[in-house]
Amino acid sequence: xxKLGEREIKMPKNVLITGGAGxxxxxxxxxxxxxxxxxxxxxxxxxxxxxLIPFFSNENFSFIKGDIMDxxxxxxxxxxxxxxxxxxxxxxxxxxxxxxxxxxxxxxSGTKNVIELMNDDQYLLFGSxxxxxxxxxxxxxxxxxLNPSTLYxxxxxxxxxxxxxxxxxxxxxxxxxxxxxxxxxMDLLVNDLVYKAMEDGFLVIYQSHAMRTFIHVKDIAECFLxxxxxxxxxxxxxxxxxxxxxxxxxxxxxxLIKEKTDCYVxxxxxxxxxxxxDYEVSYDKLDNLGFNVSxxxxxxxxxxxxxxxxxxxxxxxxxxxGYPEIY
Numbered sequence: 158x159x160k161l162g163e164r165e166i167k168m169p170k171n172v173l174i175t176g177g178a179g180x181x182x183x184x185x186x187x188x189x190x191x192x193x194x195x196x197x198x199x200x201x202x203x204x205x206x207x208x209l210i211p212f213f214s215n216e217n218f219s220f221i222k223g224d225i226m227d228x229x230x231x232x233x234x235x236x237x238x239x240x241x242x243x244x245x246x247x248x249x250x251x252x253x254x255x256x257x258x259x260x261x262x263x264x265x266s267g268t269k270n271v272i273e274l275m276n277d278d279q280y281l282l283f284g285s286x287x288x289x290x291x292x293x294x295x296x297x298x299x300x301x302x303l304n305p306s307t308l309y310x311x312x313x314x315x316x317x318x319x320x321x322x323x324x325x326x327x328x329x330x331x332x333x334x335x336x337x338x339x340x341x342x343m344d345l346l347v348n349d350l351v352y353k354a355m356e357d358g359f360l361v362i363y364q365s366h367a368m369r370t371f372i373h374v375k376d377i378a379e380c381f382l383x384x385x386x387x388x389x390x391x392x393x394x395x396x397x398x399x400x401x402x403x404x405x406x407x408x409x410x411x412x413l414i415k416e417k418t419d420c421y422v423x424x425x426x427x428x429x430x431x432x433x434x435d436y437e438v439s440y441d442k443l444d445n446l447g448f449n450v451s452x453x454x455x456x457x458x459x460x461x462x463x464x465x466x467x468x469x470x471x472x473x474x475x476x477x478x479g480y481p482e483i484y
Contacts, residue, residue, distance in 0.1 A: 184339070290304065297439065
């Protein structure tokens with residue numbers, strides 16, 4: 158810390174983002190750099206390296222190419238950091254099923270590596286998921302027993318428990334993300350439905366009554382910033398992160414998309430999705446600390462429509478299943 162007369166000038170905190178070249182990390186990086194933080198992305202560039210190019214013009218940005226399972230490389234990145242945002246993971250129902258061994262290694266053992274290499278003064282922020290709740294009755298709070306029903310949920314639950322056994326850590330159980338990011342994902346429910354509505358002109362929906370809760374990717378970034386800037390009152394706690402106003406059924410989402418794209422929607426409630434999550438979540442705990450989301454579902458759908466109108470998303474890198482098959 159430097160002083161100029163009686164005025165203290167705080168140097169930017171050094172923030173490391175594991176898996177920072179992904180859907181969430183690129184948006185978080187953009188926000189933190191705009192606030193004067195020094196940001197280092199640690200990523201194996203499984204998907205697309207070109208999305209990082211704009212960041213290199215910022216003197217506060219750095220990049221280390223490395224794998225979460227490579228402890229010497231990871232240690233080099235962590236040693237220079239005040240805050241670690243741990244996002245590196247195999248994410249999503251279908252991506253996890255593609256390679257179960259790799260999923261367990263990355264999501265659980267990789268998290269253990271991060272924890273073992275950090276010292277007590279470094280603040281760990283973990284991107285967990287509402288999928289940890291699984292099949293439950295009633296509205297989920299942070300005290301609701303976890304009952305994950307997918308491999309993704311099981312591995313994230315195991316990783317979250319490792320994180321919360323460490324002092325000076327915070328975990329966020331995020332709602333299902335939506336919206337535009339430099340590394341856009343097409344396998345997320347809202348993003349996928351908007352794309353199919355525009356590309357195919359129709360949607361076929363199973364279990365239309367199923368409830369899910371959502372959050373825009375930019376609000377996820379704001380949540381991490383909020384936690385860094387409110388470290389003392391947020392550390393050593395788990396928070397649901399989303400909005401009480403963004404609990405929607407699949408039917409609700411499709412009707413909104415239909416209004417904006419004029420697509421045809423067929424509801425087939427006799428069959429089931431393989432990913433059959435159905436739950437509502439309370440976000441009162443985080444709301445009571447003063448954090449609120451700012452982007453609603455309609456805004457997110459509008460921006461997706463604009464992007465889809467000018468781009469071709471047939472490449473599998475947008476589906477989160479483009480990593481090598483290792484058995």
